[in-house]
Amino acid sequence: MTSSFVPPHTAPAPAHAPWSPRMWGLLVVLAGNMLIDALEVSVALVALPTIGTDLGASLTTTQWTITGFAVGFGGLMLFGARVVALLGRRRVYLAALLGFAVASLIGALAEDPSLLTATRVVKGFCAALTAPTGLAIIATTFPEGTPRNRALSVYTLFGAGGFTTGLLLSGWLTGFSWRLTFAFPAPAVLVLFVLGLRLIPGSTQGGAERPGGGTAQPPSGAARRRYGFASAVAFLVALLALVQGITSVPAHGWVDLRSTGLLVLTGVLLSLFVALERASAEPLVRFAALRSGAMIRSALGATCLNGSYLGLLFIAGHQLQSLAGWSPLRTAAAFLPAAAPLVVAAPYSGRIVARFGAPRLIAAGALLPFAGYLLYLRTPWPLAYATGILPTMLLVGAGFVLSFAALNSQATSQLPPVERGAASGLYQTGVQVGATLSVALVAALLTAWTPPAGAVPAEIAAACRPALTVVTAIGGLGLLTALTGLRFRRMGPH
Incomplete structure (x- = not known):
């Protein structure tokens, strides 16, 4: 599966040649879209209480704005890879950009929670099509060596910065209207679409490349069998x-x-x-990848890391806005210490993993958030930012800095190169499923233990404790998995 970007009537540029404006433009399109994909979860987190008030929806209904996106992303990622393989990267990427923009506008105008949820699932599917495809385009378009590494660094940096950007934008825009948080990606994505029409390279995927561009498709019957x-x-x-x-x-x-x-x-x-x-x-899932112990430990560790993180932010957002009366912007600022450190560390993550080794970083990166969850669980109501919220957010942020890249690196480290692409999709599916389960569980528990009107501080703290206990347990499972990885490392490769 290869495709390469070659300007008309020119040969591929050597690795040491400067990038052309067209190459820079392509990277802007790919990295810009990755930024928007990454901020989709954080913009919803801060806006949730306002959405619930405006639409008259409960926590178990508004949680779909997060889990709907995760279901669309993780639930259809493997299918999306098959769609890209059959139809080609260019046409799928461009179609996904248009679908994302349309779903953003419809979601911003939705008056019914079910319609809003449907648009979130669609946007998740569009992200599942564009995020891995963007990486594939970089890998086959930018020359190997320094140019490709630089492009991947920019792409990764924009992805890491998306969550933080989403917090800030949502905190600001929700102060005017929560609908703006769902509408603002639409014009940005449309600009990327217009640029992508000219800059995204054609592909030989999905059939024989035609001289004038596009691909010759297989017969419809065969296509139906192969899509899955x-x-x-x-x-x-x-x-x-x-x-x-x-x-x-x-x-x-x-x-x-x-x-x-x-x-x-x-x-x-x-x-x-x-x-x-x-x-x-031709299955969507390559079950052979599940025979790798490193793959299973990495997927479970990343699932616990992501799931516990989003579960904590879901609970904290409910506490700070719905129970303590904080503004969306103040809430977003409170979350920044958990999100911003990864942006700063992202360009150096590869060197950190090479220096200390993935198993050690994963173990340390699981221990710190777990300690933060224990601290938050013991923090009395009303919450004190300096002694309760801030230390927890810093510990969670440090955990992501240490283990996020290490988990990704370890996941496919023991697999043959030919299986790594499919295994990466399976790994990302697990991460999104973890987010889905965690947020659904904490939403159900917060609803079941809603504090009564006029509740005293002790009653409010007790009502939130079951959900926080689940988040802590998920973090503990991640730590146990990481320690198991250290044990296998001492015993030798598995």
Whole structure:
């Protein structure tokens, strides 16, 4: 699977040649879109309480603005890779940009939470198409060596900075209207689309390249077999049913089809997904990757890191805005110490991993957030920023600095090069599923233990404790997984 960008009637530039304006423009498109993909979660986090008030929605409903995006991203990432392989990078990337812009506008105008959720799932799917494709375009367009490393550094930096940018923008824009937080990506993405029409290179994926551009597609019947529609639908609906089942328990209890029935349906659909994949000649999932201990430990560690992090911010956003009356901008500023350190450290992450080794960094990066969650769990109400919130955010931010790149590096380190692309998609799917489960669980627990009107500080703290305990437990599982990795490292490669 290769594609290369070669300006008309020119040969590829040697590695030491300066970049042309067109190469810089391509990097602006790819990195700019990565920035927008990365900020989609953080803009929703800060706006959640305002959305709930405006639409008259509960926590278990508004949480879909986060989990909907994660479900679309993680649930359809493997399917998205197949779509790109069959249709070609250029056409899929451009179509995803348009879809993202349209979904942003519709979401900003939504008066019904269900429509807002649907747009979030669509935007997640569009991100699943563009984020890995952007990396592939860089890998096959920029010359190997310093030019490609520089391009990857810029791409990574923009991705790391997206979450922080989203916090700041959402904190500011939500003060005017939460709808602006969902509308503002649309014009930016449309600008990237116009630039991409000229700059994104064609691809030989999905059929033979035609002289005038585009690709010759396989027969429709073959295409239907190769896309894996049935597997993709089964997995996506299973995740949707899982989230809805979890968040329905507070309202309907365990003995109800609207909660337990959906959880049972989840198990049936996941079993169907595995059966379809094992029976397929061209499955979406390469199960061979799951034989790698490093892959499993990295995926579980990243799932716990991301899931506990988003769960904590979900709880803190609810506490600070809905219970303590903080403004969106003040809340966003409170979260910055957890997000900003990764932006500063991102350009040096490769050197840090090479210097200290992935297993050690992963263990340290799991220990620090876990300590932060324990501290936050013991912080009395009303929350004190200097002694409770700030230390926790700093510990979580330090954990991401140490382990984020190390987890990505370790995930595919023991796999043959030919399997690493598919394994990376499986790894990212796990990370997004972790975010989905964590946010759904804490939303359900916060709803089940809502403090009564006029509650005293002790009652407010007690109402939030079950959700915080779950976040702490997820962080503890991540630490246990990391320590297991250290044990295997001492015993030798596995």
